[in-house]
Amino acid sequence: MKDKTVNKQFKIDGMHCAGCSAAVERALKRVPGVTEAVVNLTTESAKVIYDPILVPEDAFEKAVDAAGYSLRQEETETEEDSEAELSRDKKKVREAKKGLLIAWGLTIPIILWMIPEMFFGYYFLGHWGHTLGMFLLSLGVLLVPGRETLVGAYKSTIHGSPSMDAMIALGTLSALTTGILAILNMAGLAPAFHNFSGIAGMIMAFHLTGRYLETKARGRASSAIKKLLTLGAKEATIQRDGLEIKVPVKNLKVGDIMVIRPGEKIPTDGNILEGSCEMDESLVTGESMPIPKSAGDPVTGGTINLNGLIKAEASKVGKDTFLNQVIRMVEEAQTSKVPIQAFADRITAVFVPIVMLLALSTFLIWYLFPDLLRPVILWAASFIPWIDPTLGRGAMALSAAIAVLVIACPCALGLATPTALVVGSGKGAEKGILIRKGSAIQILKQVDTLFLDKTGTITEGKPGVTDLIPGAGYSERQLLSFAGGLESASEHPLAKAVVDHARKTETPLPGNSSFKAVPGKGVQGLVGGREVLVGTQDYLGSQGIVLKETDLLQAERLESQAKTVLFVAVQGEFAGLIALRDTLKPDSKEAINSLRQEGLRIIMLSGDNERTAKAVAEEVGIEEVIFRVLPQQKAGLIQKEREKGSIVAMVGDGINDAPALASADVGIALGTGTDIAIESGDLVLTQGSLTGVLKSITLSKATFRKIKQNLFWAFFYNVVMIPLGILGMMHPVLAEIAMAMSSLNVVTNSRRLNRVKL
Secondary structure, three states: OOOOOEEEEEEEEOOOOHHHHHHHHHHHHOOOOEEEEEEEOOOOEEEEEEOOOOOOOOHHHHHHHHOOOEEEEOOOOOHHHHHHHHHHHHHHHHHHHHHHHHHHHHHHHHHHHHHHHHHHOOOOOHHHHHHHHHHHHHHHHHHOOOHHHHHHHHHHHHOOOOOHHHHHHHHHHHHHHHHHHHHHHHOOOOOOOOOOHHHHHHHHHHHHHHHHHHHHHHOOOOHHHHHHHOOOOOEEEEEEOOEEEEEEHHHOOOOOEEEEOOOOEOOOOEEEEEOOEEEEOHHHHOOOOOEEEOOOOEEOOOOEEEEOOEEEEEOOOHHHOHHHHHHHHHHHHHHOOOHHHHHHHHHHHHHHHHHHHHHHHHHHHHHHOHHHHHHHHHHHHOOOOOOOOOOOHHHHHHHHHHHHHHHHOOHHHHHHHHHHHHHHHHHHHHOOEEEOOHHHHHHHHHOOEEEEEHHHHHEEEEEEEEEEEEOOOOOHHHHHHHHHHHHOOOOOHHHHHHHHHHHHOOOOOOOEEEEEEEOOOEEEEEEOOEEEEEEOHHHHHHOOOOOOHHHHHHHHHHHHOOOEEEEEEEOOEEEEEEEEEEEEOOOHHHHHHHHHHOOOEEEEEOOOOHHHHHHHHHHHOOOEEEOOOOHHHHHHHHHHHHHOOOOEEEEEOOHHHHHHHHHOOEEEEEOOOOHHHHHHOOEEEOOOOOHHHHHHHHHHHHHHHHHHHHHHHHHHHHHHHHHHHHOOOOOHHHHHHHHHHHHHHHHHHHHHHHHOOO
8 A cells, every 4th residue: 555645844933942843843743644743943844744634734734823833834946935935034133133232232231230239239320210220121121122032932831832932031020020029119019129120131131142143043044945946947948839939947848848959958857859969967966077968868957958959858847857856855854853953852841841840849838838948048147148038938939939040041051052153163164164054063073974975075076187198190299289279169078178288288279160069979170270080989980090909908098097088180190099087186085094094984975987986986095985876866875874873974065965965964065066065064165175074073073062061061050059049048130140150151161162273
């Protein structure tokens, strides 16, 4: 029986923390008929696998709405949809920054107002002005930039899944409440109570700082999809009723006859009916060498016709095309979870409810059993000046509960990871390492298996001349001059490589005329008045050029080294051989050797043939090599390795590497490659060098070490201070100072990353 489940993706709005994503995930999993649901906070998306017979159309929207969040359909079929998604992401970043600036604009005066009162007993504008001013400033912080947090706290709480927002809301509103009590006391309407309302604004400002950093990091989530969409052709020329007409690619239908001229992109997947050409299929294979195509051969949408007019019948359109399949693979890989997210989910799920329970328990104990802890207060009052044993049980209960909430407010916890990542990413940027996803820097240090794409990663990604073997009567310079003079009229990648080599060696390039190209075979024309042919062995043979056994043996030797050989003839006689190959990057061999010494298992992936792939692998010292690999296979190989328990990193630079980069635990894209590979990578090495991988691992270890230190001190602070708050020995103002110092320690500790040598 066939599996009738459907895989669908959505965007989720309103998530701010790991608790939010966990709540949405639980809500989706509870929908009858859902077999799997994964929610990714970073990309703000959800992937659901379900039985469409059992699940109504609006079931997911209702489930997400009931959890306190909102769902919208995720569509990536058009560039316009992707642009709208990017616009939404940018708007979120702008709004987060605006909220941050407003919060600190109101909080800095609170801090400046609070310091003289705390240390010198001086009330600026008097006791009334100080109390009322602190309350109003904090109220402004909570109601304007903090409004979204309070609303989020309310929604998550009433739906039974309190998030970090709920912690922030409880701490800030409890502190703000003391301001109301203090104002009522001065009006003679309430018992004496210290004004802690200024703490509310400070808590919210710290919270919004972390929120902005997180929003900014997540704002690029849809960029990879946009880059993919721009690769396809926008229009197609088709034959209809004997006429050629142009139509938008989105209007193509299966069976349409497409006319593709030299230099044009293939509009959609199809099969050649007439004509022949050479195709740039680097989109599919990642290889720079052009592929000869003729009637009966398949063509892929987005690839480029280098030469020759062809007619092809459209076989796939819309979501079924290769390009859209790549898009879906990138989306699915980005929606999958990384181990650190699961860890954060567990911490959040336990931390928030426990702290809220502790605060409630503290209030009840002090209110219902005031004499139970009274001896502790009387003892501590003798050496702790801020303890007031004369407070009534209601005031004491509220004071202790607020202290617990303020102490436990997770500001330092919220800043622990983002600040280390910000400093680490800045340090990395100085060395050409761009960190696109924070999770990568946490996972990279654990990587034990490294997949390397061949073309453009280990090699330069374009052909270069490696050998010039002149025939009898010719010098290397003459051979290159004749071949380069003829090839200067061609747009073929091999022709460009010959011409570039001639220019680098300052070899003269005579003018040519009567140029003629035979796709997949060679070129011919007049150079300096002499007839010159450059092409394959068969092409020269078809033109009556006689090749000696020694010449053929030379060619065979070069081809055994995975080189492409061009045969050159001048005036009907053999003139020599020119060998080309995708050359190694200068530091590839050294970098791979160093990575191997780090204990990494290295596997090379290539869309090239066995001989070429193995020759390159042997040259750089890689023992494991997998050849003739397509994009879908690359991602599958990586997934299989991960299922075995390996922590996998993938390094690549091409379009065809995008799914593999997204599927790996860590995708490392070379900045010299294509835009989509860069957008799909978790790390981007702008210098395009494999030595950057080593630097990235060093940076990962240093950054993650700082993250662990930050989290330790943040938790240590809570473990020590919360018991003091429960016992009524911790003044909320001092708790706030300690919390601020904890946050400052996190930032200062993170800044020490600048000392790391890469």
